[in-house]
Amino acid sequence: MRDLFRRWAWLGVLVIGLALYVVVLRTLVRTQNPNFVPSLLLLGATVVPLAFLTFAQARTGRWQVPAAALVIAAFFGGVIGVVVAGTLEYDALRGLGALPMLFVAVIEEAAKMIVPVVLLFVLLARHGRRLPSDGLVIGVASGMGFAALETMGYGFSALLESKGNITAVQETLFVRGLTAPAGHTAWTGLTCGALWAMIASPTGRKMLAFLATFAGAVAMHTAWDTFGGVIPFVILAILSLGWLFIALHRYRAFAEHTQWAPRDPLTV
Numbered sequence: 001m002r003d004l005f006r007r008w009a010w011l012g013v014l015v016i017g018l019a020l021y022v023v024v025l026r027t028l029v030r031t032q033n034p035n036f037v038p039s040l041l042l043l044g045a046t047v048v049p050l051a052f053l054t055f056a057q058a059r060t061g062r063w064q065v066p067a068a069a070l071v072i073a074a075f076f077g078g079v080i081g082v083v084v085a086g087t088l089e090y091d092a093l094r095g096l097g098a099l100p101m102l103f104v105a106v107i108e109e110a111a112k113m114i115v116p117v118v119l120l121f122v123l124l125a126r127h128g129r130r131l132p133s134d135g136l137v138i139g140v141a142s143g144m145g146f147a148a149l150e151t152m153g154y155g156f157s158a159l160l161e162s163k164g165n166i167t168a169v170q171e172t173l174f175v176r177g178l179t180a181p182a183g184h185t186a187w188t189g190l191t192c193g194a195l196w197a198m199i200a201s202p203t204g205r206k207m208l209a210f211l212a213t214f215a216g217a218v219a220m221h222t223a224w225d226t227f228g229g230v231i232p233f234v235i236l237a238i239l240s241l242g243w244l245f246i247a248l249h250r251y252r253a254f255a256e257h258t259q260w261a262p263r264d265p266l267t268v
Contacts, residue, residue, distance in 0.1 A: 010055035017047030029166065037159065037169075044173030045151035049144040052181040056140045056189065059248050065134050069119055070141045077115035078145020085111040085146075105221035108146075109214065112188045113195070116142050120199065133251040135196025136189045136244075143188030147180040182237035183224060186244045187217035193247050216243075 021043040028036040053074070057065065085108045092107070093099045116138045123134065155172045162168035194213035198206040224236050 006058045009058060010051045013054045014047065014051035017043060017051065021047060025166075025170070034164075040166075040169070041152045041155045041173070044155060044170075044177055045148040046144075046177075048177045049147055049180045049185055052185055053137070053140050053144050056244075056248065057137045059252060065137050069123065069138060073115055073119060073138045073141035074145040074148075076145075077112060077142030078147075078149045080114055081108070081112040081142065081146040082149045084114060101222050101225045102218070104225060105218045108184075109187060109191065109217050109221060112142050112146050112184065113139070113191060116188070116192045117195070120196065124199075131251070132193045132197035132200060133248075135199075136193030136247060136251055139192025140185050140189035142192070143183075143185040144180070146188070147176075147184040150184070151176040151180065179233065179237065182240045183221075186240040187221060189244055190240075190247055191217050193251055197251070 021040070024036055024039045024043060027033075028040055053070070057070070088107045088111070089099060089104060092103060116135065119138055120135065151173065154176055155169050158168045158172040159165075191210070191214045194206075194210040198210045220236055220240055223232070227233075227236075
């Protein structure tokens with residue numbers, strides 16, 4: 001029963017989150033009170049990514065990453081990632097005059113990994129944990145935080161540019177919130193999972209796999225920012241999510257058979 005609840009918890013998160021979003025939206029429209037705008041941006045930016053994080057966590061094997069680690073990864077990973085990426089992009093733009101999308105992708109993909117890498121060493125020191133599934137779900141959390149903050153920023157910009165048009169804000173939140181799992185969330189999950197896999201079994205092949213994964217994430221990120229239209233986004237989303245699901249399946253098998261798996265599944 002516990003496993004069943006954990007497996008379908010993402011659906012509860014999604015339904016409850018969407019219900020809260022609708023309530024806040026209706027209240028905002030009815031009262032015209034701008035105090036509800038921050039709540040609308042927060043819910044619109046986080047509901048789908050948070051549901052996806054819950055989905056991924058339930059499918060990473062019998063080990064569960066401590067809730068504190070996920071909160072740290074989502075909050076600090078998002079804030080630090082956005083600040084570092086924004087600063088580096090600004091400095092590079094001032095120095096170069098123009099910033100190619102490839103540079104943007106490299107900076108952002110690297111910035112999102114800062115907090116997950118710190119958590120890697122903390123978990124190793126405290127628990128000796130180095131399962132790839134742990135890295136993947138921590139990466140998903142960090143990517144979720146980054147995507148949510150970025151979406152809130154775009155939503156706020158849409159509000160200002162449209163001079164308070166809530167419809168424009170809704171459209172921005174819907175598109176970016178819906179595509180977040182196939183973007184930042186999936187790419188950071190993949191790179192962090194590959195990093196954990198390399199640490200779990202350090203070999204030259206695993207190092208090459210990590211570098212290839214990071215390069216693949218950068219390539220998809222660059223393509224995402226470069227190409228417009230529905231078809232390219234759909235193709236990239238299928239590739240990103242398909243790759244992530246394959247990694248989830250592989251890392252789950254590793255978690256269930258590895259010698260580092262805990263004896264007590266409730267151990268954190």
